Amino acid sequence: MGHQYQAVQWNKNKVVYDLYMIISLVVFIGLFMVIGLKTYPSGHTAEPVGLMIRALGSAAFSMLTIVLMIGPLARLSPRFNPFLYNRRHLGVTTFLVSFLHFVLALMWYHAAGPLNPFVSLFVSNPLYDSIPGFPFEILGLAALIVLFLMAATSHDFWLNNLSAPVWKALHMLIYPAYAILILHITLGALYTEKSIVYAVLTLGAFGLVAMLHLTAGFREWRTDSGLRHLKKKGWVEIGSPLDIPEKRAVIAPLPGGERVAVFRYDGKIAAITNVCRHQNGPLGEGRVIDSCIVCPWHGWQYSPEDGISPPPFTEKVATYNVRIENGVILIDPKANKPGARVEPAIIDPVSIDEELAS
């Protein structure tokens, strides 16, 4: 949370996760090299540097594929939230591996001639008007620049300074970059492969990522289409308080495209915006722990009654007026100012007793 600048906010989970990530990366590159050298076509001399360039490229592509799968998977099932919590380190490591791939390729293929390697990268293959002959390295460089932007602005410092919408829009550049990367691999590595397996794996990975994003997006669309009807005096009917599990919430779309998270806790009902101040995480999928709503994505906390983060933090989210009439929760769709205190609605104790008895 945005209290004090720290370069990396380590905790035990992140250290363990990073350890798994580094071990997996080393094993992947090691296996790639060993299998690549052992299966090199007879009659040819194995090129360890060329293989390492491919190993690093394959590792970076695999890591980016995993990074891009985590978001929609977390939207589809909360079981994947721990991966979302640790996704940033995986993204930055993906950039570092991609950068090594780039440097090694630049040195190996462009540093031996009389031209500057960077100049050589752009002019050694002038077939910009040809599909099969297109200089695929340029596509890789374009994707690398986007990855650099992602990694350089990945810290919460940039998120706070750019604001969440701008930061999110900037980071969505990774999607076209992933598409460009597919073309980089297609025109590069796949053009020299005789086996169809690599093409199926590469395009299959892209198809899987696209399908997950579209499925998650379609589900969000359906949630928004379940807009509650306005009731008397413009309040929105949510449903019975007993339908909400204790310490949990229901998420309801409101007129104008907002979503409200309606929490039940300690015999009370309170409502705040569904959007976390940090990265727009879905607060309504979080839980009430120690009297605070905890965002399921990165653990940011807010009081359910005023939407303010506990000291020393200072973040605030909008609250909504709430009341219960005839056993039904009603929400005023007009949001209060972030941090405005509202009285939670009290659930009829008799109905709670009946719920416990049943």
Added chain:
Amino acid sequence: MRRPLRRIHFLIWLALAPLTLAAALIALSLAPDTPFSELPPGVEEVD
């Protein structure tokens, strides 16, 4: 606050997925001497 990019995010993937797959398949079909391309020049002459 809304999540303003929710629908844009969906639309980006709706456009990106078919375009990228089509571009990749077209590129592969133009690749020389791969399982996706036609017989390389000269094979017919040998036959």
